[in-house]
Amino acid sequence: MQTDTKHLSRKMRRGEIFAVQCPSREILKHVTSRWGVLILVALMEGTHRFSELRRKVGEVSEKMLAQTLQQLEQDGFVNRVSHPVVPPHVEYSLTPLGLGVGQQVEALTDWIEMNLPKIMAARQS
Amino acid sequence: MQTDTKHLSRKMRRGEIFAVQCPSREILKHVTSRWGVLILVALMEGTHRFSELRRKVGEVSEKMLAQTLQQLEQDGFVNRVSHPVVPPHVEYSLTPLGLGVGQQVEALTDWIEMNLPKIMAARQS
DNA sequence: CGGAATCCAAGATGATACTG
DNA sequence: CAGTATCATCTTGGATTCCG
Numbered sequence: 001m002q003t004d005t006k007h008l009s010r011k012m013r014r015g016e017i018f019a020v021q022c023p024s025r026e027i028l029k030h031v032t033s034r035w036g037v038l039i040l041v042a043l044m045e046g047t048h049r050f051s052e053l054r055r056k057v058g059e060v061s062e063k064m065l066a067q068t069l070q071q072l073e074q075d076g077f078v079n080r081v082s083h084p085v086v087p088p089h090v091e092y093s094l095t096p097l098g099l100g101v102g103q104q105v106e107a108l109t110d111w112i113e114m115n116l117p118k119i120m121a122a123r124q125s
Numbered sequence: 126m127q128t129d130t131k132h133l134s135r136k137m138r139r140g141e142i143f144a145v146q147c148p149s150r151e152i153l154k155h156v157t158s159r160w161g162v163l164i165l166v167a168l169m170e171g172t173h174r175f176s177e178l179r180r181k182v183g184e185v186s187e188k189m190l191a192q193t194l195q196q197l198e199q200d201g202f203v204n205r206v207s208h209p210v211v212p213p214h215v216e217y218s219l220t221p222l223g224l225g226v227g228q229q230v231e232a233l234t235d236w237i238e239m240n241l242p243k244i245m246a247a248r249q250s
Numbered sequence: 251c252g253g254a255a256t257c258c259a260a261g262a263t264g265a266t267a268c269t270g
Numbered sequence: 271c272a273g274t275a276t277c278a279t280c281t282t283g284g285a286t287t288c289c290g
Contacts, residue, residue, distance in 0.1 A: 016238055017166065017234050017237075018183050019183070023244075024237050024238050024241060027237050028233075028234065028237055031233070032233075033282095037153065038142065042143070049251085051251070051252080058144070062284095063253095063255095063285090067282095067283095074248060075244060075247075075248060076248055076249070087251040090251080101233070101237070104229075107229055108153075108156070108157075108230065108232075108233060109149070111226065111229045112152050116152070119152060121201075122220070124198075159262085176271065176272080185263095186263070187264095187274090188263075188265090188273090188275095191273060191274080212271040213270080213271045213272050213273080215272060215273085
């Protein structure tokens with residue numbers, strides 16, 4: 001089977017993100033949303049329950065956590081498994097696709113943390 | 126000279142992004158803002174003038190473009206050079222630091238575009 | 251516990267007009 | 271051209287309440 005992901009050659013115009021109607025924009029919006037980034041990074045360490053994520057991410061309301069998780073689930077990045085017991089037990093994890101974005105996003109956050117000293121030094125005002 | 130960027134070992138808790146008061150959150154917010162991402166990617170291709178950026182990014186108001194550029198400039202990612210002529214001529218480019226984040230951000234957008242087929246296929250609803 | 255629903259405050263974004 | 275200022279709006283995000 002040949003992969004169907006067409007590789008973007010280095011110099012290929014990958015300017016499609018600039019196209020307003022491009023679905024990429026929508027995905028990008030979900031991924032880079034305020035809580036999307038944090039949730040993806042958190043899930044990179046493995047399966048988490050709702051309340052675990054809530055504690056780990058910190059300062060996120062139930063509403064936004066649920067909402068963001070639903071978006072990520074819709075985009076096929078997050079897997080939601082509900083155990084029908086009482087009290088309810090729901091587990092969230094990354095799909096293979098989610099692992100992919102997760103790596104990219106984690107690379108970004110890692111870069112920022114690693115370069116934070118330089119950044120803070122270069123900051124004006 | 127030895128680099129002062131301490132490398133994050135694979136398993137190191139790089140959970141500092143989760144700390145609410147961490148400056149990383151602020152930087153991350155700017156970088157992943159609606160227009161921050163697009164602007165950084167656009168500038169990866171070289172110096173641009175204000176109106177060039179405006180046309181390239183697309184659908185961005187003057188206000189938001191100016192505002193986001195100021196944030197990125199403050200964070201030390203973008204260089205602003207104003208030629209005091211009439212009509213005004215201002216050029217924006219990436220600083221070395223900006224090139225760093227730019228690469229991370231571009232990696233993310235590239236990944237999304239490359240995997241868009243898979244993503245759209247996996248999407249529910 | 252893990253949400254859904256509602257209401258409301260705050261912030262982000264946009265359209266327009268004006269200026270150096 | 272490259273902004274700034276102002277005002278209108280639209281979207282986010284949070285607090286609260288209720289339910290299975």
